[in-house]
Amino acid sequence: MLLLRRIFAIEYPEYFKMKRIATLSLLLALTAGSFAQNGAAKNDPSAKVVLDKVSAKFKTYKSVQASFTLQVENASGKVLGTKKGTVAMKGSKYHVNLTDQEIFCDGKNIWTYDPSANEVQISKVDPAANMITPQKLFSNFYDKDFLYKMNGEKKQGAKTLQEIELTPVDKSKPFHKVLVWVDKATQTIYSTKVMEKSGNRFTYTVSSLNGAAAVPDAQFVFNAAKYPGVEVIDLR
Numbered sequence: 612m613l614l615l616r617r618i619f620a621i622e623y624p625e626y627f628k629m630k631r632i633a634t635l636s637l638l639l640a641l642t643a644g645s646f647a648q649n650g651a652a653k654n655d656p657s658a659k660v661v662l663d664k665v666s667a668k669f670k671t672y673k674s675v676q677a678s679f680t681l682q683v684e685n686a687s688g689k690v691l692g693t694k695k696g697t698v699a700m701k702g703s704k705y706h707v708n709l710t711d712q713e714i715f716c717d718g719k720n721i722w723t724y725d726p727s728a729n730e731v732q733i734s735k736v737d738p739a740a741n742m743i744t745p746q747k748l749f750s751n752f753y754d755k756d757f758l759y760k761m762n763g764e765k766k767q768g769a770k771t772l773q774e775i776e777l778t779p780v781d782k783s784k785p786f787h788k789v790l791v792w793v794d795k796a797t798q799t800i801y802s803t804k805v806m807e808k809s810g811n812r813f814t815y816t817v818s819s820l821n822g823a824a825a826v827p828d829a830q831f832v833f834n835a836a837k838y839p840g841v842e843v844i845d846l847r
Contacts, residue, residue, distance in 0.1 A: 655760035658775045661793050662759065668798045669822075674701040676824035679817050686810025698745050699824065703736075704831040705745045715833045720847070722833035730842045731833055756780055757789070764795065771795040772802075785809075 669675075681694045696709040703718040715722040716736065724731040757777040765772050772792040779786065788806040793799070802816040835841055 654758055658759045658761040661761070661773050661775060661798075662791075664798045665793055665800060672700075672822035674822075674824050674826045675699065676821045676826060677817055678819045679815055682814045682816070684812040684814070688812075695818075699826045699830055700745055701826050701828070701831070704828070706826075706830050707745065713833075715831055717828070717831045724833060724838070724841075728842070729838065729840055730844065731835070731838070732844045732846055733833075734846045762790075765792075767792075767801070770801065 676697070676699050678695070678697050681696070683691045683693075685691055694709060696707060698708075699706045703716075705714070705716050707714040711725075711727060713722075713724040713726070715724070719736055721734050721736060722731050723734075757779055759775055759777045762774040762776050765774060771794075773795050775791045775793065777789040777791060779789075786805050786807045790804040790806070791800060792802045794801045797820075799820055800817060802814060804815075805813040807813070835843065
């Protein structure tokens, strides 16, 4: 299972029949080892300029603290639910906190905590698996797995957003389009919408981003003492 399936899985029993939906793994859907090339297809140079700036800006951050909102809609546009969360990143380390799940990674180990079961699973980071971490969401993933074009600009309150449309090179993916909105002033990703072939839509919006956050290393390690009675399942 891709790391992002654990991080951003969201559950709506009334619609998805208790199945976990891999929201941000659908955003990129970079299955391990599936780095297809664009071949003869052409990308929009103006879109690449924007995406490259986003990637370069993120790489200047020593540590990051961000808040986000996740919204799920069905094919008719009905909102099925929303979920809020936070993510902290430093180097290869990260900590994702959602109401029904926490993920810790110290660069070597991954702890996935389920508060409803008071259970944590521990696994090793596998560099050879090409797992998609939160950090990679802001790097140049787009060059190998997507075709991209600029759709223009729009106003969102006081913000000017640049809309970029991405289509997966691998047509077997469960989605056919991803829309990315970049804040023109800050050169950061503001929002992303995944358009599934089934008609479902997943929108991830960054509500705050601090690229100079002071994040202690202890935040990236699961401390069992803070979770009395937790069941530990060590898969390493």
